[in-house]
Amino acid sequence: MDNTKYVEMNIHSSTIEAAFSFISVKNPFDGVEVGTVVNIPPEGAPMLIENAKEGARACRSLSRHERARVLETCASMVDRDKDTFAEVIVAEAGKTIRQAKREVLRCVNTLKLSADEARRNGGEVVPFDAYAGSENRQGWFTREPLGIIVAITPYNDPLNLVAHKLGPAIAGGNAVVLKPSELAPLSAIKLVNYLVAAGMPSNVVSVATGGAALGEALVSSRDVRMVSFTGGFATGEKIARSAGLKKLAMDLGGNAPVIVMADCDLEDAVESCVSGSYWAAGQNCVGTQRILIQSSVYEAFRKRFVARTQALKVGNPALPDTDVGPMITAQSAARTKGVVDAAIGQGASLLCGNTHEGSVYAPTVLEDVSLTCDLWTHEAFSPVVVLQRIETLGEALALANSAEYSLHAGIFTNDLHAALRAADQLEAGGVMINDSSDYRFDAMPFGGFKYGSLGREGVRFAYEEMTQTKVVCIRKTDQ
Numbered sequence: 001m002d003n004t005k006y007v008e009m010n011i012h013s014s015t016i017e018a019a020f021s022f023i024s025v026k027n028p029f030d031g032v033e034v035g036t037v038v039n040i041p042p043e044g045a046p047m048l049i050e051n052a053k054e055g056a057r058a059c060r061s062l063s064r065h066e067r068a069r070v071l072e073t074c075a076s077m078v079d080r081d082k083d084t085f086a087e088v089i090v091a092e093a094g095k096t097i098r099q100a101k102r103e104v105l106r107c108v109n110t111l112k113l114s115a116d117e118a119r120r121n122g123g124e125v126v127p128f129d130a131y132a133g134s135e136n137r138q139g140w141f142t143r144e145p146l147g148i149i150v151a152i153t154p155y156n157d158p159l160n161l162v163a164h165k166l167g168p169a170i171a172g173g174n175a176v177v178l179k180p181s182e183l184a185p186l187s188a189i190k191l192v193n194y195l196v197a198a199g200m201p202s203n204v205v206s207v208a209t210g211g212a213a214l215g216e217a218l219v220s221s222r223d224v225r226m227v228s229f230t231g232g233f234a235t236g237e238k239i240a241r242s243a244g245l246k247k248l249a250m251d252l253g254g255n256a257p258v259i260v261m262a263d264c265d266l267e268d269a270v271e272s273c274v275s276g277s278y279w280a281a282g283q284n285c286v287g288t289q290r291i292l293i294q295s296s297v298y299e300a301f302r303k304r305f306v307a308r309t310q311a312l313k314v315g316n317p318a319l320p321d322t323d324v325g326p327m328i329t330a331q332s333a334a335r336t337k338g339v340v341d342a343a344i345g346q347g348a349s350l351l352c353g354n355t356h357e358g359s360v361y362a363p364t365v366l367e368d369v370s371l372t373c374d375l376w377t378h379e380a381f382s383p384v385v386v387l388q389r390i391e392t393l394g395e396a397l398a399l400a401n402s403a404e405y406s407l408h409a410g411i412f413t414n415d416l417h418a419a420l421r422a423a424d425q426l427e428a429g430g431v432m433i434n435d436s437s438d439y440r441f442d443a444m445p446f447g448g449f450k451y452g453s454l455g456r457e458g459v460r461f462a463y464e465e466m467t468q469t470k471v472v473c474i475r476k477t478d479q
Contacts, residue, residue, distance in 0.1 A: 024036055039211070059173050070198045074198040081194075089184075227243050278383045351367060407429055
């Protein structure tokens with residue numbers, strides 16, 4: 001891979017004191033430094049908040065068509081430079097080049113959807129005269145910005161998950177303090193710079209690159225009206241304790257089950273589950289983790305699934321024929337091996353994988369996993385899949401719902417009644433029928449049940465979370 005550094009500094013870096021240290025951003029595959037960003041200490045939080053206060057006034061003053069124009073212009077610019085964006089994603093996050101290109105196109109779509117929301121979702125007429133006693137009143141409600149939103153994003157989708165927070169926030173007239181993962185902040189900063197080039201006032205989005213202490217200082221600020229967070233459950237709990245009285249929107253991960261019934265198209269189920277399990281090296285909150293297979297087709301599914309897993313090309317994400325790239329760090333790969341080893345120690349059978357070289361962890365399949373071990377009860381966030389034999393749909397639904405984290409689930413079946421029963425009884429924010437759990441369209445509501453989330457993303461739904469209603473009521477008086 002080209003070792004050229006991607007120097008995408010915070011657009012407000014001129015206001016950052018020279019004494020601050022820097023964060024080295026390294027390629028997950030080969031460990032080469034690909035960029036540096038300012039490491040803002042928690043003492044820098046007030047400066048970022050003050051800048052955001054000015055940005056909130058600037059964004060609110062933009063008309064809806066101006067906000068839409070900025071978002072659409074930025075979408076066109078990102079689409080024009082999609083190859084460059086994809087290269088940055090590969091360099092900082094280790095996604096394969098094919099996956100990175102797809103993420104860039106999703107970002108373009110997310111920005112366009114946000115522009116549409118700015119234009120169309122301004123409020124509604126309230127039918128006051130539909131209620132007795134209000135015949136002499138008429139009015140409407142508008143959707144108004146909240147003010148300052150702190151957005152904290154992860155490394156696994158370093159561009160599109162940023163767009164999912166910035167796009168709706170800007171459409172709604174808010175300012176954002178964006179804290180991208182310090183492991184993969186470069187494409188996020190690049191997107192912000194493109195928004196400014198598209199006409200967004202430079203103080204509408206302030207990029208906060210730094211560690212957990214900076215994040216805590218930002219979310220606890222009284223001037224912040226909402227925190228939008230995508231990441232782990234433990235961090236989400238800390239944010240909730242620190243935030244105080246403000247809106248919280250959180251996607252905290254999942255442990256996605258997919259049910260495979262005997263009447264389905266088995267080849268299609270295998271192909272879809274392989275893709276759903278190993279996309280982004282399994283670092284995917286809706287990635288397929290537990291596959292529950294009806295007993296009569298279990299052996300056939302297992303044979304084909306393991307063979308397809310072993311056929312995947314693993315390694316350098318910059319090569320166009322690579323299927324699975326590295327995990328974000330060598331420490332993540334080593335942690336994953338430890339979790340798998342623990343499951344094997346509790347009686348699980350290893351069917352393939354469980355080796356790693358640096359950050360590259362081989363796609364792994366297990367069966368006979370204890371229902372009390374971490375691989376069953378918690379999110380793996382790695383290229384590890386558990387196969388489980390089931391007899392009936394009822395048994396599968398009970399097992400699928402046994403985890404505390406639930407974003408998406410899936411079922412493969414040609415039986416309409418079984419599909420509808422699963423759709424009704426699966427405790428998940430999305431049920432994919434004849435598709436793996438990792439399908440997501442950027443316009444649909446996205447979030448989880450139980451400990452999987454607070455609120456919903458998806459452009460329209462995030463926009464509504466990031467705005468507040470104001471009712472205007474006019475009482476008609478006799479003349």
